[in-house]
Amino acid sequence: MKSGRRNALKLFAAAAxxxxxxxxxxxxxxxxxxxxxxxxxxxxxxxxxxxxxxxxAYGGYYQGACCYGAFEGIVGQxxxxxxxxxxxxxxxxxxxxxxxxxxxxxxxxxxxxASSAIFLAAGGLEGKKRGEAFGLIRELFxxxxxxxxxxxxPKNPKFEIKTSVANSPLCHASVTRWxxxxxxxxxxxxxAERCGWLAAAVAKHAAELLNSRLDGAFKxxxxxxxxVQTCRSCHDKGGTLENxxxxxxxxxxxxxxxxxxxx
Amino acid sequence: MKSGRRNALKLFAAAAxxxxxxxxxxxxxxxxxxxxxxxxxxxxxxxxxxxxxxxxAYGGYYQGACCYGAFEGIVGQxxxxxxxxxxxxxxxxxxxxxxxxxxxxxxxxxxxxASSAIFLAAGGLEGKKRGEAFGLIRELFxxxxxxxxxxxxPKNPKFEIKTSVANSPLCHASVTRWxxxxxxxxxxxxxAERCGWLAAAVAKHAAELLNSRLDGAFKxxxxxxxxVQTCRSCHDKGGTLENxxxxxxxxxxxxxxxxxxxx
Numbered sequence: 185m186k187s188g189r190r191n192a193l194k195l196f197a198a199a200a201x202x203x204x205x206x207x208x209x210x211x212x213x214x215x216x217x218x219x220x221x222x223x224x225x226x227x228x229x230x231x232x233x234x235x236x237x238x239x240x241a242y243g244g245y246y247q248g249a250c251c252y253g254a255f256e257g258i259v260g261q262x263x264x265x266x267x268x269x270x271x272x273x274x275x276x277x278x279x280x281x282x283x284x285x286x287x288x289x290x291x292x293x294x295x296x297x298a299s300s301a302i303f304l305a306a307g308g309l310e311g312k313k314r315g316e317a318f319g320l321i322r323e324l325f326x327x328x329x330x331x332x333x334x335x336x337x338p339k340n341p342k343f344e345i346k347t348s349v350a351n352s353p354l355c356h357a358s359v360t361r362w363x364x365x366x367x368x369x370x371x372x373x374x375x376a377e378r379c380g381w382l383a384a385a386v387a388k389h390a391a392e393l394l395n396s397r398l399d400g401a402f403k404x405x406x407x408x409x410x411x412v413q414t415c416r417s418c419h420d421k422g423g424t425l426e427n428x429x430x431x432x433x434x435x436x437x438x439x440x441x442x443x444x445x446x447x
Numbered sequence: 448m449k450s451g452r453r454n455a456l457k458l459f460a461a462a463a464x465x466x467x468x469x470x471x472x473x474x475x476x477x478x479x480x481x482x483x484x485x486x487x488x489x490x491x492x493x494x495x496x497x498x499x500x501x502x503x504a505y506g507g508y509y510q511g512a513c514c515y516g517a518f519e520g521i522v523g524q525x526x527x528x529x530x531x532x533x534x535x536x537x538x539x540x541x542x543x544x545x546x547x548x549x550x551x552x553x554x555x556x557x558x559x560x561a562s563s564a565i566f567l568a569a570g571g572l573e574g575k576k577r578g579e580a581f582g583l584i585r586e587l588f589x590x591x592x593x594x595x596x597x598x599x600x601p602k603n604p605k606f607e608i609k610t611s612v613a614n615s616p617l618c619h620a621s622v623t624r625w626x627x628x629x630x631x632x633x634x635x636x637x638x639a640e641r642c643g644w645l646a647a648a649v650a651k652h653a654a655e656l657l658n659s660r661l662d663g664a665f666k667x668x669x670x671x672x673x674x675v676q677t678c679r680s681c682h683d684k685g686g687t688l689e690n691x692x693x694x695x696x697x698x699x700x701x702x703x704x705x706x707x708x709x710x
Contacts, residue, residue, distance in 0.1 A: 225539035248572050272535040276488035279577055280566035286581035288588050289693030290616050291554035303543035309511050314542055318549035325551050353553050356693040360682075369689040370682075419623075419633075426632040430552030430619040437700045 251281025251293030257387030284355025352436030514544025514556030520650030547618025597644035615699030
């Protein structure tokens with residue numbers, strides 16, 4: 185009897201120890217939730233399947249537009265493949281970039297979404313990491329300006345879409361060049377579909393750049409034209425004027441014949 | 448003795464229950480971390496102190512440049528004042544927008560950072576929320592194009608900075624107009640300081656818009672010029688051509704005399 189009681193008390197003491205641990209743990213669950221800091225950028229990256237990225241971006245486009253689509257194409261896939269910390273990132277923040285930011289048609293939203301995803305997975309506040317991610321983003325922009333896009337066809341498209349060359353990373357310039365090349369209106373369903381394909385193409389290429397970086401094989405494949413270098417030789421860093429900056433295709437907006445001819 | 452033992456066993460059973468709860472909770476702490484989804488956008492907003500936002504943005508500029516500075520000005524303040532879920536958001540993601548995205552000088556990074564912060568605190572995937580946040584962002588852009596900026600002077604500036612009117616939300620256009628107005632070079636330390644003041648001014652105005660929305664008092668104070676409306680009447684939705692889109696100041700890039708005169 186006595187030893188039975190002693191054993192019972194021993195067990196009780198052990199269990200009671202655990203019981204005091206319970207509110208401690210409960211407090212810490214809350215404490216973690218309240219005080220947890222998200223891990224520093226860059227977040228862990230796993231090589232992505234390019235077609236899955238593209239299809240997810242295309243689907244995302246019809247939920248939250250171009251910027252959300254391109255971002256979710258990459259980050260949504262990493263949420264599935266890597267999990268935490270991508271589970272902390274609400275892709276809805278990127279809806280802001282729709283139609284060149286809130287429909288203002290400034291910078292292409294797909295480029296904003298893909299660039300921020302690149303930075304999340306490959307960048308950082310520290311100079312070297314920042315510069316590496318900037319290298320990928322610059323290549324993405326120059327590719328966007330120079331290639332005939334969209335160059336990805338979704339599995340179940342609403343329409344067939346022809347390509348055009350944007351000569352600019354800006355939303356309205358990219359849209360206008362496509363409208364002129366195809367005859368479709370800028371608010372047509374075909375143009376919307378074109379931007380869905382484009383969000384897919386941009387996300388896919390951004391993932392391709394991230395994959396090549398992971399392999400240590402990234403090299404910029406697109407260079408600024410000699411015309412842009414001529415502009416920069418006067419206007420950019422170290423030039424006689426040094427009164428501007430940038431790595432955009434200047435000719436996309438400046439000195440195009442249309443502007444000079446317009447009434 | 449019998450009743451003592453019974454009581455001990457009762458206590459033991461209660462404690463044992465708690466003990467089985469412990470590994471359950473421990474499992475869930477891990478499960479929460481691995482599977483927690485960040486709360487849906489918009490995240491809770493508390494009225495912000497505008498000067499604190501501006502000072503934090505100015506300080507942030509010298510850590511992670513314009514886009515990070517403007518974003519961290521608002522989101523960093525909300526991380527302090529609201530806490531979770533802003534603790535989940537790594538502001539470093541926004542470094543991508545530096546110098547009009549990776550130095551490409553497309554869209555002003557301060558506008559990117561402030562717009563995404565606005566969307567995080569006031570937007571959402573759903574149409575009505577999306578539209579409301581877009582209204583704030585559009586007002587921020589038109590304000591940026593039309594006002595003499597930067598209109599915030601940090602408490603401890605490195606230089607005194609004069610203002611200019613950008614006529615454009617684009618980084619290189621905004622920089623060039625400031626360089627021409629002040630005579631400073633685009634890669635000077637004064638120009639960098641100007642962009643620090645600008646990140647502060649943009650974050651402050653974005654917080655002002657968020658505050659007025661919280662009071663139910665938001666009204667757009669800036670409208671597109673009649674010249675822009677003339678352009679849009681042909682080129683935008685419903686126009687004869689309908690081959691473009693946008694709410695930017697067209698004259699910021701198109702038909703400026705400098706472009707026609709250039710060799």
